[in-house]
Amino acid sequence: MSSEKTAYFRTQYEKLYSDEDYYWGLEPAPFLDELIAWTGKNSNGLKVLDVGCGEGKDAVYMAQKGCEVTAFDITKSGIRKTKKLAKTKGVKINAFVADINDFQIDDEFDVIYSTGTIQYLFKDRIEGFFAKIKQLTRIGGVVYFNVFVNKSFLELPPDWDKEETMWKTGELFLHFADWKIHKIDEVIFECHSGGIKHYHCMDTIVAERAI
Numbered sequence: 001m002s003s004e005k006t007a008y009f010r011t012q013y014e015k016l017y018s019d020e021d022y023y024w025g026l027e028p029a030p031f032l033d034e035l036i037a038w039t040g041k042n043s044n045g046l047k048v049l050d051v052g053c054g055e056g057k058d059a060v061y062m063a064q065k066g067c068e069v070t071a072f073d074i075t076k077s078g079i080r081k082t083k084k085l086a087k088t089k090g091v092k093i094n095a096f097v098a099d100i101n102d103f104q105i106d107d108e109f110d111v112i113y114s115t116g117t118i119q120y121l122f123k124d125r126i127e128g129f130f131a132k133i134k135q136l137t138r139i140g141g142v143v144y145f146n147v148f149v150n151k152s153f154l155e156l157p158p159d160w161d162k163e164e165t166m167w168k169t170g171e172l173f174l175h176f177a178d179w180k181i182h183k184i185d186e187v188i189f190e191c192h193s194g195g196i197k198h199y200h201c202m203d204t205i206v207a208e209r210a211i
């Protein structure tokens with residue numbers, strides 16, 4: 001892993017998030033309520049980790065539900081906006097800059113989720129990343145991950161970063177083979193990021209640490 005790679009990612013997203021407008025909007029991801037429900041617990045005081053939180057729309061939504069939220073992203077501008085959004089909404093979040101490839105957190109969580117981010121894991125860090133995620137999840141806790149997967153009939157998205165890695169169908173699921181799987185899914189959807197219509201194929205998993 002070279003430090004240039006990390007700096008390169010940071011630069012791309014720093015730029016996208018540098019406006020005061022929210023690049024990803026403010027609408028939280030639709031899966032968050034269902035994710036809380038999978039824990040079987042009340043959202044109040046639930047410990048949540050958002051991995052690659054971007055500008056914080058999901059992390060702030062979880063905090064608004066009463067969760068105790070930790071969130072990180074590689075971009076300083078994303079974290080600045082996460083904190084700003086939290087302040088605007090009157091909630092507290094533990095948000096900081098960190099890299100998925102080498103983040104350190106000494107805690108445990110009821111919910112860990114990451115959307116649109118783990119394709120930035122370096123190949124040699126994937127095993128270690130999931131080992132860490134499993135350790136950070138409480139027994140009975142749930143995780144949500146999605147990742148873009150390669151399909152020979154789909155072109156690479158026009159704004160695909162050369163540092164992003166397409167995964168293979170099912171690869172994500174195997175990392176949680178020994179967990180209780182609540183949901184696995186693969187969908188193809190239209191996207192207009194970068195201003196050009198294109199398609200993504202995405203695998204998603206919701207899994208629970210049973211023991």
Ligand SMILES: C[S@@+](CC[C@H](N)C(=O)[O-])C[C@H]1O[C@@H](n2cnc3c(N)ncnc32)[C@H](O)[C@@H]1O
Nearest residue numbers: 013024052053054073074099100115116117120
């Ligand atoms: C598609 S965005 C998704 C952001 C957010 N999860 C959301 O749904 O709004 C991908 C995010 O991954 C972050 N990212 C890219 N490389 C990263 C890395 N090595 N460590 C942590 N975050 C990273 C980017 O800064 C960006 O915010």
